[in-house]
Amino acid sequence: MRRILGRTFASVSLLLAIAGIGLWGFFARHEAPILQGQVEFGVPYHGDQTLDVYLPTIRVDGPRPVLLFLHGGGWVTGSKETVNINRFNRAIGRLRDAGFAVVSPNYTLARNGRSPFPDCIHDVFAAVEWIRVHASRYRFDLDNLGILGESAGGQLGLLAAYAAPARFALDHPRVEVRYVIGVYPPTDLARLYRAENVVRVRQMVAELPGSLHERLDLARALFGFDPNEQPTRAQDILSRYSPREYASADAPPTLLIHGTVDSIVPFGQSERLHQELTRVGADNQLRSLPGVGHAFSGATPEQRAAVQTWVVDWALNHGSPDAAATR
Incomplete structure (x- = not known):
């Protein structure tokens, strides 16, 4: 739903949308844009x-x-x-x-x-x-x-x-x-995918139990498939979006x-x-x-x-x- 939000109403609405409570002080300290003007x-x-x-x-x-x-x-x-x-x-x-x-x-x-x-x-x-x-x-x-x-x-x-x-x-x-x-x-993205720290994380995730592995497999999440099984397709994606x-x-x-x-x-x-x-x-x-x-x-x-x-x-x-x- 589209709304024009003034300062007070905007602040309350966003607080409810994001976290419910506890962010007002954080927003004020960090000069959150939602506290100023209209949104x-x-x-x-x-x-x-x-x-x-x-x-x-x-x-x-x-x-x-x-x-x-x-x-x-x-x-x-x-x-x-x-x-x-x-x-x-x-x-x-x-x-x-x-x-x-x-x-x-x-x-x-x-x-x-x-x-x-x-x-x-x-x-x-x-x-x-x-x-x-x-x-x-x-x-x-x-x-x-x-x-x-x-x-x-x-x-x-x-x-x-x-x-x-x-x-x-x-x-x-x-x-x-x-x-x-x-x-x-x-x-x-190809170089990032081969970066030492990223490779290390992928290796750690690969050793996890099946269900946990599936939830934490960032490579599969980003590609939508196992890049090890389709390396050419994976390389094309890495190049196209770099x-x-x-x-x-x-x-x-x-x-x-x-x-x-x-x-x-x-x-x-x-x-x-x-x-x-x-x-x-x-x-x-x-x-x-x-x-x-x-x-x-x-x-x-x-x-x-x-x-x-x-x-x-x-x-x-x-x-x-x-x-x-x-x-």
């Missing part, structure tokens, strides 16, 4: 998938820059509401204070042995198409559309920014993405943020994409966080603050020139 919550956009629209917290007379936020969760968990409990709340708040609208969609996850691919990337393209179709109603500035994604959401965001919908058998018109920000994103395969000189300005000791998505995933983008002459920057792991584990307050600044500056500096000039 249109639970908007259908593609099949059963819904999205939330966080409107600017200031009056914007002209078109509104728009940021598409894609949550993480390893393609198996996560939801659109986590925009309120992630590591970018201050950045999102600052962008809304600068006149940005933020769109946070759910997307298809692995369920009951069914791979999330290609449905998850279809959902992301559908979210971009929803922004295009509803630009007039929400006064979205289609010349100032950016994407911010973390972890699995970063992989999907990079794909949507780099590849045309037709590459994934979609007939949506292509909407130009002005910039993309990938935070500890998987960019080369953003690095689509890196070109036409790629939109790309900011990559990654901890150097990330044991879930190794730092090399961003480093190699940065090298490829640089090789082909695409505007990009890699911001490394020394000694920081996945989801910014081990990050200092100074490093966390720096991330907010990097995200905000990239969005403000790489939107449309006309939009930047009016702020």
Whole structure:
């Protein structure tokens, strides 16, 4: 059901939707976007998938820059509401204070042995198409559309920014993405699948009893089949959904943020994409966080603050020139 939520009602509704109790203090301490301004919550956009629209917290007379936020969760968990409990709340708040609208969609996850691919990337393209179709109603500035994604959401965001919908058998018109920000994103799935820590986990899971093995077999969940039995098909999927395969000189300005000791998505995933983008002459920057792991584990307050600044500056500096000039 679609609703426009004011500050108090929005806060209560989201608390009930996510956890019921206990998050109010957490939200307040972490400056959750739901506590500020208005939110249109639970908007259908593609099949059963819904999205939330966080409107600017200031009056914007002209078109509104728009940021598409894609949550993480390893393609198996996560939801659109986590925009309120992630590591970018201050950045999102600052962008809304600068006149940005933020769109946070759910997307298809692995369920009951069914791979999330290609449905998850279809959902992301559908979210971009929803922004295009509803630009007039929400006064979205289609010349100032950016994407911010973390972890699995970063992989999907990079794909949507780099590849045309037709590459994934979609007939949506292509909407130009002005910039993309990938935070500890998987960019080369084949290399990630062969990473030492991932191999170790797969070996441990393989030794578990049958029923437990089936529930924890992430590889089977992501592929939808046993990749050991169909290696050629598995390799095709790994290549098709790797953003690095689509890196070109036409790629939109790309900011990559990654901890150097990330044991879930190794730092090399961003480093190699940065090298490829640089090789082909695409505007990009890699911001490394020394000694920081996945989801910014081990990050200092100074490093966390720096991330907010990097995200905000990239969005403000790489939107449309006309939009930047009016702020």
